[in-house]
Amino acid sequence: MKILLIEDDREAADYLEKALTEAGHTAHVAGDGETGFTLADGGEYDVLIVDRMLPRRDGLSVIAGLRARGTRTPVLILSALGEVDDRVTGLRAGGDDYLTKPFAFSELLARIEVLNRRAGTSDVETVYRAGDLELDRLSHTVRRAGREIGLQPREFRLLEYLMRHAGQVVTRTMLLENVWDYHFDPQTNVIDVHVSRLRGKIEKGFDKPLLHTIRGAGYMLKAG
Amino acid sequence: MKTTAARLSALYLLLFGACAVVLVVYMTSISSRIIAAQTRETIQEEMHGLGRAYERGGLPRLVRVMEQRARQPGANLYLIADPNGRILAGNVESLQPGILEIEGWTLRPFAYKRYGEPGLVRPPADNGAGAEADGDLHHTAMALVLRLPNGMILLVGRDLREPERFRDVVQRALILTLLIMGLGAFLIWYFVGRAALRRIDSISVASRRIMGGDLSGRLPVSGAGDEFDRLSENLNAMLTRIAALNEGLKQVSDNIAHDLKTPLARLRSRAETALAGRKKPAELRTALEATIAESDQLIRTFNAILMISRLEAGYSAESLAATDLAEIIGDVAELYEPVAEEAGVALETRMSGATKITGNRELLAQALSNIVDNAIKYSSGHAEKPRVLVTLEKSGGEVRVAVSDNGPGIPAEDHRRATERFVRLEASRSQPGSGLGLSLAKAVMTFHRGRLELADAGPGLEVAMIFPVREAAR
Numbered sequence: 009m010k011i012l013l014i015e016d017d018r019e020a021a022d023y024l025e026k027a028l029t030e031a032g033h034t035a036h037v038a039g040d041g042e043t044g045f046t047l048a049d050g051g052e053y054d055v056l057i058v059d060r061m062l063p064r065r066d067g068l069s070v071i072a073g074l075r076a077r078g079t080r081t082p083v084l085i086l087s088a089l090g091e092v093d094d095r096v097t098g099l100r101a102g103g104d105d106y107l108t109k110p111f112a113f114s115e116l117l118a119r120i121e122v123l124n125r126r127a128g129t130s131d132v133e134t135v136y137r138a139g140d141l142e143l144d145r146l147s148h149t150v151r152r153a154g155r156e157i158g159l160q161p162r163e164f165r166l167l168e169y170l171m172r173h174a175g176q177v178v179t180r181t182m183l184l185e186n187v188w189d190y191h192f193d194p195q196t197n198v199i200d201v202h203v204s205r206l207r208g209k210i211e212k213g214f215d216k217p218l219l220h221t222i223r224g225a226g227y228m229l230k231a232g
Numbered sequence: 233m234k235t236t237a238a239r240l241s242a243l244y245l246l247l248f249g250a251c252a253v254v255l256v257v258y259m260t261s262i263s264s265r266i267i268a269a270q271t272r273e274t275i276q277e278e279m280h281g282l283g284r285a286y287e288r289g290g291l292p293r294l295v296r297v298m299e300q301r302a303r304q305p306g307a308n309l310y311l312i313a314d315p316n317g318r319i320l321a322g323n324v325e326s327l328q329p330g331i332l333e334i335e336g337w338t339l340r341p342f343a344y345k346r347y348g349e350p351g352l353v354r355p356p357a358d359n360g361a362g363a364e365a366d367g368d369l370h371h372t373a374m375a376l377v378l379r380l381p382n383g384m385i386l387l388v389g390r391d392l393r394e395p396e397r398f399r400d401v402v403q404r405a406l407i408l409t410l411l412i413m414g415l416g417a418f419l420i421w422y423f424v425g426r427a428a429l430r431r432i433d434s435i436s437v438a439s440r441r442i443m444g445g446d447l448s449g450r451l452p453v454s455g456a457g458d459e460f461d462r463l464s465e466n467l468n469a470m471l472t473r474i475a476a477l478n479e480g481l482k483q484v485s486d487n488i489a490h491d492l493k494t495p496l497a498r499l500r501s502r503a504e505t506a507l508a509g510r511k512k513p514a515e516l517r518t519a520l521e522a523t524i525a526e527s528d529q530l531i532r533t534f535n536a537i538l539m540i541s542r543l544e545a546g547y548s549a550e551s552l553a554a555t556d557l558a559e560i561i562g563d564v565a566e567l568y569e570p571v572a573e574e575a576g577v578a579l580e581t582r583m584s585g586a587t588k589i590t591g592n593r594e595l596l597a598q599a600l601s602n603i604v605d606n607a608i609k610y611s612s613g614h615a616e617k618p619r620v621l622v623t624l625e626k627s628g629g630e631v632r633v634a635v636s637d638n639g640p641g642i643p644a645e646d647h648r649r650a651t652e653r654f655v656r657l658e659a660s661r662s663q664p665g666s667g668l669g670l671s672l673a674k675a676v677m678t679f680h681r682g683r684l685e686l687a688d689a690g691p692g693l694e695v696a697m698i699f700p701v702r703e704a705a706r
Binding site: 090091092093110112162175186188190193194196198201202205223224 | 311521524526528531532535539544563564567568570571574592595596597598601605608609
């Protein structure tokens with residue numbers, strides 16, 4: 009994946025560049041908004057990571073400018089401003105996802121991978137498959153090896169999200185945001201309990217595990 | 233004296249003095265003018281009378297009438313002189329020279345000497361010339377001088393001693409009154425004003441001492457219940473509040489020192505231990521993971537503090553929208569249901585239909601989930617059949633979301649303290665958590681113009697989020 013990182017903090021940018029390269033991506037760094045805008049304008053990147061507060065040109069204005077010129081590259085906004093209002097402003101400016109500083113690198117990585125995939129896949133698909141697990145969005149049914157599994161509505165949405173991003177790391181925060189549509193930080197790790205419950209339903213009585221816990225990051229649905 | 237009171241007093245004294253002078257001058261001038269007019273009128277009448285006597289009987293009759301009148305005691309002066317100014321008849325012995333030479337009204341009061349007045353006859357003046365300077369012409373008068381057709385001079389005048397005395401009396405009375413008033417004002421200023429000044433001074437001394445750092449100091453209250461007492465009482469109440477806030481701040485910073493410094497120290501020593509000696513990669517990995525987990529907890533605590541501060545500073549009212557409380561309760565219950573089940577706690581909700589308020593869905597959900605989280609944590613393992621009940625009810629102009637558990641509860645005297653920042657009721661601070669859950673919920677409620685109330689659920693604790701009804705709309 010070709011990633012453009014628009015970030016003025018030299019140290020953070022170096023660290024991210026290195027970590028992204030290690031994760032197998034190509035990362036370029038732009039130190040200010042103007043340079044970032046020029047580089048991203050070509051549309052040759054798969055994902056843009058944009059800091060909100062930048063010298064020469066504000067992050068949100070860079071995104072808005074790119075969107076105005078028809079660039080559809082997915083954008084992840086990085087910011088120290090993490091309130092709901094700030095997120096709304098960021099997403100309205102044309103950002104696709106919002107991550108608050110300080111953040112875990114695994115979170116960032118999971119999010120940009122999901123962003124990149126989303127740009128490729130369409131939501132038209134009605135049936136998701138992972139190994140012998142099958143989820144039908146239209147009939148709201150889940151089958152594994154032909155056997156129907158009964159799920160609560162929320163469990164269904166949880167599985168749907170995991171299956172749509174099968175093979176990708178999905179963090180707890182991403183689940184809370186996308187399945188429950190809340191952005192706060194629950195005190196207890198409530199998401200883990202939901203996931204383990206879902207895991208019980210889709211794996212009980214079957215040999216192969218499907219839902220994998222990725223230490224320090226989150227979960228991944230993967231056949232085999 | 234560099235005080236407002238002294239400056240004001242001086243200013244008032246000046247104004248008062250100027251007014252007094254103007255008043256005295258005005259009063260005396262007006263009274264002397266009135267008297268002068270009256271005098272002129274009397275003289276005119278006399279002159280008329282004498283004029284008629286002259287017309288009827290000529291000079292002899294005039295002299296007779298005049299002599300008659302002159303014998304009566306009074307302030308009137310009559311005089312007939314020959315064309316050379318020699319006095320022929322009347323009750324005037326001598327008068328200031330030059331008066332008889334000008335016909336008509338004398339321009340100003342003149343001095344004269346009455347005939348045969350006892351005590352007034354000092355060394356006989358030689359027809360008045362130069363007598364004024366000697367001071368033996370004791371009276372002043374004003375007069376009308378008329379030259380008769382035969383060249384004789386007729387003078388009718390009136391003594392001015394009485395009017396002058398009257399004017400003097402008025403003047404003296406006025407001056408005396410004004411002096412008394414001035415003295416009174418001064419005394420009032422001295423005793424009342426000085427007393428007030430002394431109290432202001434004592435207030436300013438006390439406040440200087442308090443500013444110097446002695447927050448326990450209070451301003452003096454005399455007990456008179458006047459403005460100064462009210463001022464002092466208000467300032468004292470303010471000081472008490474400031475002292476309480478200060479105390480709270482100190483406690484918060486102590487708690488921050490504990491809650492943030494402890495994990496920071498742990499973080500540091502963990503990294504240090506990991507670096508020391510030869511560690512296997514797996515051990516290093518575990519140490520690093522623990523470090524990350526620790527810093528995550530720190531970030532969480534920090535976020536909560538920031539959130540509370542932002543809420544207390546007002547947040548943006550734009551983030552408010554029509555929000556369904558029942559939906560939020562449903563969401564939170566659904567979110568926590570598996571957690572409760574794992575902890576062996578029965579989580580129930582009881583509500584009747586949608587209840588819309590103007591609020592922030594995220595904040596309300598976070599506040600409620602903090603409360604539910606606490607309730608599950610405290611009821612679990614404490615009760616035989618641990619249970620958490622979330623209810624939503626509308627009553628008495630309020631919308632009330634109550635979360636009750638049947639755990640150990642909190643003693644009533646600690647209810648208020650429980651919502652304070654960083655306060656954890658067990659002194660050891662050994663239980664996990666930041667101690668910010670309830671304070672965040674309280675801040676969220678304050679932001680929504682509602683309140684957070686803790687009550688005894690007997691057994692257990694009930695935490696209620698109460699929204700005023702004006703916020704609630706069907």
